[in-house]
Amino acid sequence: MTTTATTLKGQSLDRQTLDAMLRRRLFFTPAFEIYGGVAGLFDYGPPGCSLQANIVDLWRKHFILEEDMLEIDTTVLTPHEVLKTSGHVDKFADWMCKDPKNGDILRADHFVEDVLESRLKGDKEARGEKVEEEDDPKKKKKRKTKTEAVKLDDAVVQEYEEVLAKIDNYNGAELGELIKKYELKNPATGVEPSPPVAFNLMFQTSIGPSSNLAGYLRPETAQGQFLNFAKLLDFNMQQMPFASASIGRSYRNEISPRAGLLRVREFLMAEIEHFVDPEGGKKHHRFPEVDAIELTLLDRHTQLAGKTDVKKMTIGDAVRNKVVDNETLGYFLARIHLFLQKIGVDMSKVRFRQHMQNEMAHYAADCWDAELLTSSGWIECVGCADRSAYDLSVHAKKTGAPLVVRERLDEPRVFEEWQVEIDKKKFGPQFKKDGKTVEAALEATTQEQREKLAKQLADNGELELEVAGVGNGTVKVSKDLVKVEFRKRVENTREYTPNVIEPSFGIGRILYSLIEHVYWNRATEDGGDEARGVLSFPPTVAPTKVLIVPLSANKQFQPFINKISQKLRKIGISARVDSSSATIGKRYSRNDELGTPLGVTIDFQTVQDSTITLRDRDSTKQVRADEDTIVAAIQSLVTGAKEWKDVAAELPAFEGQEVEVTVR
């Protein structure tokens, strides 16, 4: 497994050069830059926007269409009560410290991480060891701490390393203890920050003109799906299991956004909520199709032991060995793996990491993240959580809505049990305003209590029940108002709250990580002196598929440009014409930076015999043939039916060097 950031060709990845290229080519750009920008907010320019749309399109085909998921589109604005019930108002928070001297606001876990890493680096320097750019790129972030070469005890080094391996597992109090214990100071002031306090990450607003309905911008699309569960089940004609899916923006008011697109305040998510019967081990009928797929796993136990060693394992074995809890969770891990592969992610830079207990969101029963290795370390790009019945249960309890599945039983179930039967007509007049309370208390009794109450009724003609808040706290109910009897109950239907398996994708993080994975530098490779960045996107996700370049601005070329453009547009393939006065080589280079996989040149030979050349971005090899043959080749490359080597084998190579004459 690679531990320092590299390009697709194994070159060392220079983040500054890449970032400059991405901004220059307008993949993305800080939002409101002419106003000085706002941390954590980015706009996508044309290539980024198109790349995003292509990833989303593939996602929709890979997940939604493949499994007939029910796609819905819900609102971002969410009233307080919904997120109070879901637990987000109370628990969706990060730990924040404040520097009492200069007012700096620090995210507690990042602060502890930064200072300890800096000390470890200083220790290495003091020992005269070679300090790699970073030991573990997971930790490579914009460091605020200046490293000082101070040697540490061996035991201290080990302790720090163990803390770092499980940094995601500490709560606020524990982070506060670490700050005290290791005397961690804010490097900007030399002062120890205040103890961590929870900072809720939701953006708040108020809805309506009278400002009395508090609301938030959703932190995830999931809640909108849960709230529509009963309607979706109806729409699916009561068939289980099924999945809903949503693609839309979510918002998190990050304490200290950093690392470009990797930690932003507004982002596009694609989330699936797969509803499954909790009985029967959460099997999945398509699991056999993925059984043999090998994943790279980093489980909870390894991390808690202070290690980061991964295991390679088929998902079938992982489920059978209980490394991964159940088939449905496993099925989606494998599907996520296949999706990442399809869009062009470097699979040697992917691992699935299991969450530790304290790290899991408040709703999760188990959770695995697909992490992608980048120059900012291992980045969580997809979460795959088993949310159990948590969300449906809390919303049902709060609203009384029946967020359940009713299933007709093939064989009725028979129960024998103590049952309470209340004569409601007499009950009301007797207890007046307390009627409901007493009724509820009776209904809430256990089987054991009921057995005793039945005996009281039989013996005394009345029962005695403790009901807080009614009279002196003890209520007597006579036998003409209530019966308590041991009876048989037959159930023909079964009612249950489904469990939810949730694969949740951060599209922006995937997009950025993918860019790093497909980026390389042609100059370094060829020994040239000028850096020439290339983005080797697969044709399916590339923002533009074909660059059309006329040899020069000669008017003779225009009809050919128009014809090929129209032909490509008609078959839905996005193309761009570059008839600028730059050299052909320069124009191709510019489009290598945009990741355009194919190029078509129109030259004087085209005018004579209507043939055009087709260039492959990655090899820079060219072939030449008539227009229709080239268009057919383009289509087969873009749909993935063929690879370049197939086309190169079929069509005559074109050896004419890229013309470097400056043309007007």
Place this chain on the structure above:
Amino acid sequence: MTTTATTLKGQSLDRQTLDAMLRRRLFFTPAFEIYGGVAGLFDYGPPGCSLQANIVDLWRKHFILEEDMLEIDTTVLTPHEVLKTSGHVDKFADWMCKDPKNGDILRADHFVEDVLESRLKGDKEARGEKVEEEDDPKKKKKRKTKTEAVKLDDAVVQEYEEVLAKIDNYNGAELGELIKKYELKNPATGVEPSPPVAFNLMFQTSIGPSSNLAGYLRPETAQGQFLNFAKLLDFNMQQMPFASASIGRSYRNEISPRAGLLRVREFLMAEIEHFVDPEGGKKHHRFPEVDAIELTLLDRHTQLAGKTDVKKMTIGDAVRNKVVDNETLGYFLARIHLFLQKIGVDMSKVRFRQHMQNEMAHYAADCWDAELLTSSGWIECVGCADRSAYDLSVHAKKTGAPLVVRERLDEPRVFEEWQVEIDKKKFGPQFKKDGKTVEAALEATTQEQREKLAKQLADNGELELEVAGVGNGTVKVSKDLVKVEFRKRVENTREYTPNVIEPSFGIGRILYSLIEHVYWNRATEDGGDEARGVLSFPPTVAPTKVLIVPLSANKQFQPFINKISQKLRKIGISARVDSSSATIGKRYSRNDELGTPLGVTIDFQTVQDSTITLRDRDSTKQVRADEDTIVAAIQSLVTGAKEWKDVAAELPAFEGQEVEVTVR
């Protein structure tokens, strides 16, 4: 022009029945309904979500791809300063009244409209005239006012009608005067509401952990495009004109959301900002392509005269006659017309209405709305505004960013003019802290003033200038500090701020209006007794293209279901299988409600000879052929290459009645 709401087949449209169908089939549904819902927030279920995606997809092809627009994706969160500069903080407001008795909050223009309309209706009743459901469906909204049959003077009736025709043209003070003048009372309390006050429609929040950066949810996507103008111009290699485009959500905190999807607080917009040179009459090079397209226009003058009569006119004539200001604006009106036609809107229910002066947004120089006739009246679905150079100018002024185009002139321009030349080295020491102010005052002088100042310098060796706030308000500058001379100036480049033509689409409003336009009732048509709703979407926008129905749950049919599903999926055509136990007729009916244009039946003959039937939703006619022939027919229908009548002419009709046997 129709004046009452009708279905596609001219039947009277029953809004309740349609709404019930749309909710039952989960096109859309009130958000957070199990929590009681929030006014103005809706979720789209699977068919609505798919319909929305198809409309957006066609929009992208019709506008962005067709004209190589630069699509970008910007953030919703927007800092205060940006929207302060754009004018939204001060001016993006509606007029709101409060009932002093019960605290009701009323939108002032809607309130005036409601009460006056109610009085007019009462007048008609008193005169014994036939009261149509609504005289003008523009005014048909959920009426709060109970109508009383009271006869009005003829002059009063005319006055009310004139007020209503220009209701969109009143400002807050004027609405307040109308309320006083006509003694308008809140029907709920019989009390006159408070004078209208401005209520800003933007949702506010704060960004970052220290809560000190105020922000809003964007009310339009436009600002994000303007702020990126310089980068987009670069990306477009300095070529003008060009357009950017954005598809994304925007937010308006409506005072009183109503009418379902037509007035909501969170909505999807698709906006184009076309940047054009203000010199040369804003010509458009593709205008000849649309010149002959006939539009239905309702101009400003007609409305101000208290009328709503439309004129039919080709866009060519409209521009030549100055009804529409310029070619670029006209070009986009025609393109909007073509888009609406393409997605299936009933073009007899479309008009383009010009904004009146007071009605226009603060940034607009001219504006036309494409309005669609629905059961809620004429609904603004697309706005097409000439925003002039307003936005780019204010942002450039505020930030100092050069949001301009620099164009090399073929022939240099020569100016002869009075120029001021300041000796800055001497200027500072002489005027100290006032230096900059005096300098600015000198630079700001007009040609006329400069001629006089030059004379003063020549005559007195110094000039006298009024500079507010410096000394006693008059400053003397001697000739060794400043020269004022008549000189020649040569410009090789021209610098200008582009004007912006902005077509802006409310996707939700278009979606809902389209549904009303394609809705009809088969039962009424056929004389049957049960209402059977049909949505006759064109295949391109229909949520699902093909319904696959096996005759029964017989296992023999399964392989055929799988085969046809896979074939359709492979060519990217969305299909659904309905193997429920309902009758075939019932299953087809259900899918008529979803607007599925085509149906395939698999029956016992299929098992024998592999033929299947294909059904047309609108005519309910069927043909029968082998699987590949039917798949090819489906493809040609879905892409629009053929219509049903072509297919019906080519393939043998299938006369077997829909089987009404109940199957399991």
